[in-house]
Amino acid sequence: MTDAYEELPLPRTELALEALRHAKRTEHPAIFNHSLRTYLHGRASGERRGLLPGRDYDDELLFLGCVLHDAGLTPEGDGDQSFDLDGADLAARFLTERGMPADRVEIVWDAIALHLHHDLAMRKRPEIALVTAGAALDLGLDDPHALPPGHADRVHAVLPRLHAAAVLHDTVVGQALAKPHKAPPFSLPGELVRRTTGAAWPTWEELDRAAGWNDYDGYRPESRARTPARSGLPAGRPDDLP
Structure with a gap:
């Protein structure tokens, strides 16, 4: 051979x-x-x-x-x-x-x-x-x-x-x-399956809630609330950054 x-x-x-x-x-x-x-x-x-x-x-x-x-x-x-x-x-x-x-x-x-x-x-x-x-x-x-x-x-x-x-x-x-656990969300096998089947991935928040932690209950993103984003710049980013 x-x-x-x-x-x-x-x-x-x-x-x-x-x-x-x-x-x-x-x-x-x-x-x-x-x-x-x-x-x-x-x-x-x-x-x-x-x-x-x-x-x-x-x-x-x-x-x-x-x-x-x-x-x-x-x-x-x-x-x-x-x-x-x-x-x-x-x-x-x-x-x-x-x-x-x-x-x-x-x-x-x-x-x-x-x-x-x-x-x-x-x-x-x-x-x-x-x-x-x-x-x-x-x-x-x-x-x-x-x-x-x-x-x-x-x-x-x-x-x-x-x-x-x-x-x-x-x-x-x-x-x-055949074995969905072989293709977890956000992995390469998972992405191939997602694109083949049209399945939607859970969001970050949905994963947290599914675990029962509920970190989003009552959560307010204070840093983003205090620093509104300007056009073309993410929130909190100084103008002089490259």
């Missing part, structure tokens, strides 16, 4: 190949190809920043984070959390069962659990940040022109897209429609 990817610069450790086979066996083909492209785009993104595998980061860890980052979108990984956390937990179990040390497992868990949180992930070590960078590039959430010339064409020749964005969307939404 790996012969089909012989021309790709994938790590060939025993664990990396086992994870590759597991992802190929359990993931929708479009999601599997997206996972491998995430690795290749992540590596390319790192190289453009002067980061090289083996020197600046552990290539096996980056690969494991990428190839397993959507494990939560498989039937095996479809648990009771959002898919990123389900996938991180499944990946951690998979790697622990195969003898990976806990400190290395934790890096892969972080890479998967944070991959929907771009600003957080990009401040982490390369094995984590480049998973997010690669996934964002593959889905057009970052400018694909940041990839080296011809890179995407070469990758797509081996790993065709197979309607990846549409398949990912429908898989995330399908899981959440």
